[in-house]
Amino acid sequence: MSDQCNTDGSLNLVFKPVSRRLALVVDDEPINCVIMQSILEKMGFETAIAHDGYEAIEAFELLAPDFVFMDVIMPHMDGREAARCIKSMTSGRFTPIVFLTALDDPEEVHACIEAGGDDYLSKPVDPRLLRTRIYSLERIRSLYQKLSRQHDELLFKIAEEQENEALANRVFLHAVSAHNEPISGLDSYSRPASCFSGDLVLSCRLGQGGIRVMLGDFTGHGLAAAIGALPTSELFHAMTRQGRSIPELLTELNHKLCRILPDDRFMAAVLIDIDPVKGEFCYWSGGMPPFVYKSKDQLIYHSSSGLPLGILENYDFVSEVGSGRLTDIERILLMSDGLLDVRNQEGATFSSCGFKDLMDSWASNDGFFSALDERLDQHCQNRLPDDDVTLVSIDLEKALAVLNVSSDQSADLSPEPEGWEWALASGGGYLLDHSEVITALTDTKYLQDWPAEQAERLQTLFGELYNNAIEHGLFGLDSSLKSTPDGFHLYYEKRQALFDDPPPGQIRIQMTFLPRQQGGCLRLVVQDPGKGYDLTRLSELEQHDDPSRFWGRGMQLVRSLADNLIIHPPGNRVEAELRW
Amino acid sequence: MGITSRTENQGRTIFINVTERFDFNQHAVFRKLLNDAKDGCEFVVDLTAAEYMDSSALGLLLLLRKKAGNNRVELRYVKPSAIEKVVSASNFSRLFDCKAVSPL
Structure with a gap:
């Protein structure tokens, strides 16, 4: 042609x-x-x-x-x-x-x-x-x-991007989230801007019975953000299990992120340790919105003082870690800046349009996350947020209801260098059986050098006091019910039902051991949230020593086992001592 | 609109003026600016006319800071403003020479 x-x-x-x-x-x-x-x-x-x-x-x-x-x-x-x-x-x-x-x-x-x-x-x-x-x-x-060619290329890129995000999501779920231990009382909410959110929630139990929670916010989304999430999660869990402090963990994280992230990428983060034994919380926050805690009926906002991680190689974290007492604190809320910056169609941010009401609902703990979801739906009107929205709410009573073991040579309670103190709070929806507590104590090897008879004496004594605290202090069961065989049966059926679905409140246990040159002295304190014993009735009962009666034998046993017994008025705090 | 820049002092001081939104969309302009800048120059970033700034913009500022080495990177912004909130929330005032000005 x-x-x-x-x-x-x-x-x-x-x-x-x-x-x-x-x-x-x-x-x-x-x-x-x-x-x-x-x-x-x-x-x-x-x-x-x-x-x-x-x-x-x-x-x-x-x-x-x-x-x-x-x-x-x-x-x-x-x-x-x-x-x-x-x-x-x-x-x-x-x-x-x-x-x-x-x-x-x-x-x-x-x-x-x-x-x-x-x-x-x-x-x-x-x-x-x-x-x-x-x-x-x-x-x-x-x-x-x-x-048309460009359109196809664009479609291909979009598909590729979606695949990348799906990959990032998979990496995130398996390698990051899977390592988080389930911690009761710790709830998180996330509304990602893209498939993999640049936000990261990590949680781990601390060696001494407390918990550590971190909320991180990487710049960027998708794979770019997942790149930093992996080593962050690994370091977080490994170092927390090793019992490393907040500044130690932060120094390592910062070092790692400085090396692996591009210069314009970083991670803002808030990290918090809750230590029920010392009764305090420690925190560090860099480049994040304030975290909030509820103390009595007040909301207290803690501003972030640090720089995000992955920017400055040499960073002194020690001086930036803050702490506070846990007394009166019910709940703690961590959030990423996504929440405050979500814009509605008119361009108004959430922080200016509904944040305060939302915080009030958090304060009253009234279906917080579903309220948040509704409010965000209303605010965004089906648009995806520009940035990830992530919140973590920690209910302290629930979160700390499980073992809190301390090997601290706590200065005020056990001045002897060889002594130990062991404390535990049980309850708040997660009540422990007395054998679980004993197993936990024996697992610590604290009792391994004890003579067998002393360890047994402690177990029996503890079992009596702890069950008393549960049945009377926490459940409010009346022992006189046990005066007939049928009533006895009914009593334990009730006990079982209540045990499975316990009322609110905690039983606090504290054991302090001071070794002596030969033998030692253990002080056991059990405290329940109840109104206390009727002390006069108790002493009356103890006068009538009828071995065949179904009830009222516990305290007698305790008296016979303990070397010293103090029932603090109104009777919800019992202190027993063992010496040998 | 967007980003404009000018140099003074034989190219050793670069003035960058950002208006409206300061976010990832300015990446390309910033990269060009950085490539053209001499090592060890100083920067003055004027954000007084910017309305919005996100974390990727903070990342771009970190790139400037690296380029500048030990030299000054000055940020100018209105206080109070959305920009000032982002800069202070990220505690970037520790990294940059910050000049907060009152609104007109």
């Missing part, structure tokens, strides 16, 4: 035979077809002929031509109808349809273009005009092809 129209220099370059393969000519007049064929072939087209609309559609399907030249008025099916059909068949590619009209009537031209025609020419066809039209349409087609 050769281009014979090179008389017109300006169009010469565009008329490359390579982009011009097949033109379909549709006309019911054979003579018109022949004329068009001759012109088009001179321009480098191959041609195919159809004589009406039906044939045109058939030929179009079969041959997939690059151009269609269409007569308007034909038998069986006219050009406009055929154009409509052809256009509906060619989504995704651009095949120009040029109408050839006998009339130069604006109405008809309009109808042709409306039917899907891309251009029109009047008959008889002027070869120069035809060439110009073809040139113009080819330019449009190449633009269309370019756009």
Whole structure:
């Protein structure tokens, strides 16, 4: 094929035979077809002929031509109808349809273009005009092809991005979240801006019975954020298990993030340790919104004082770690800045539109996360937030209801260097059986050097006091119920039911051991949330020593086992001493 | 709109003026700015006309800081403003020479 129209220099370059393969000519007049064929072939087209609309559609399907030249008025099916059909068949590619009209009537031209025609020419066809039209349409087609290619590339990129995010999500779920220990009373809420959120919640029990929680916020989303999340999670768990302090952990994390993150990436974070044995919490926060705690009926906001991690290589964390007493604190709330910055359609931030009400609902602990969800829905109106929204709420009573073991040589309670103190709070929905407590104590190896008889004495003594605290102090069961065999049975059925679903309140246990040159002295304190014993009735009971009665033997046993026993009024705190 | 810059002091001081939103979309402009800047120059970033700033913008500022080495990177912003909140929440005032100005 050769281009014979090179008389017109300006169009010469565009008329490359390579982009011009097949033109379909549709006309019911054979003579018109022949004329068009001759012109088009001179321009480098191959041609195919159809004589009406039906044939045109058939030929179009079969041959997939690059151009269609269409007569308007034909038998069986006219050009406009055929154009409509052809256009509906060619989504995704651009095949120009040029109408050839006998009339130069604006109405008809309009109808042709409306039917899907891309251009029109009047008959008889002027070869120069035809060439110009073809040139113009080819330019449009190449633009269309370019756009379409870019569109495909974009779709591919989006799919790739989604795959990356899904991968990041998988990495996150398996490698990061899976290591978090379930901690009762610790709830988190997340509304990510993308599939993998740059926000990260890590939690771990501390060696001494407390908990450590971290909320991190990486700049960026998807894989970029997941890159930092992995080592952060690993370090967090490994170092926490080793009992490393907040500054030690932060120094390592910071060092690692400085090395692996690009210069413009970092992680804002808040880290908090809750130590029920010392009765205090320690925290560090860098680049995060304030964290909040509820003390009595007040909300107290703690601002962040540090820089985010991964920016400064040499960073002194020790001086930035703060601490506070746990007394009176019910709940702690950590949040990422996503929450405060969520914008509504008018561009107003959540912090200015509903944050305060939300905090009030958190303070009253009234379905907080569902309230948050509703409020955010209202605020965002189905739009995704610009940044991840993550909150962590820690209910201290629940979170600390499990073992709190301390090997501290706590200065005020056990001044002897070899002594130990062991404290525990049980309850708040997670009540421990007395054997679980004893097992936990024996697991610490604290008792391993004890003579067997002393360890047994402690177990029995503890069992009595602890069960008393549960049954009377916490459950409010009346022992006199046990005066008949049926009542005895009923008593323990009730006890079991209450044990499975305990009322609020905690039993606090403290054991302090001071070794002596030979033997030692152990002081055991058990305190329950109840109103106390009727002390006069108790002493009356103890006068009537009837070994066959079903109840009232516990305290007697305690008296006989303990070397010293003090019942602190009103009777909800019992102190027993063992010496040998 | 967006970012404009000018140099003084034979290219050793670069003034960057950011308006409207300061976020990841300014990455390309910033990268070019950094590539063109001489090592060890100082920067003055004027955010007084910016309305919004996110953490990726903080990241861009860190890139400036690295480029500047031990030289000054000054941030100017209105106090109180959204920009000032972000800068102070991230405690970036410890990394940059911050000049808070009162609103007009």
